Amino acid sequence: MSPLALLSIGAELLASSPRLRQGATFAAYGIAGCILLGVVWYSGRQSCRLEAKMAGLKTQLAQKAHDLKVQASVSAWMKDRKDAAEQANAELQGKVDEYADALKKRPAAANSCALTDDDVRRLRSIR
DSSP: OOHHHHHHHHHHHHHHOGGGGSHHHHHHHHHHHHHHHHHHHHHHHHHHHHHHHHHHHHHHHHHHHHHHHHHHHHHHHHHHHHHHHHHHHHHHHHHHHHHHHHHHHSOOOSSSOSOOHHHHHHHHHOO
């Protein structure tokens, strides 16, 4: 029930009572009405404050959930990039190992450079 409805019901009860015409009783009812009004006002204020706090917490929760979702997608993307880089590294290491094996099988020249033009082209192709 709204505070205005409670106040109107209270006002009707106070107005319909025959004792209200007496001064002391009227003052007591007035004080009781003011106290009731204060309690209703305070509870409404607290309710609004709690609703505002709840809305703020819901916003923070939504932001954290969004941050978590973004972090998970970035993590998955970085894992894919890492796997691709490791695969490319393994392929290049395989080419280097093949070339090293080919050089080991070739007879060494006594006083000349052991690399040929094919070796230079092969080294340039390893990228």
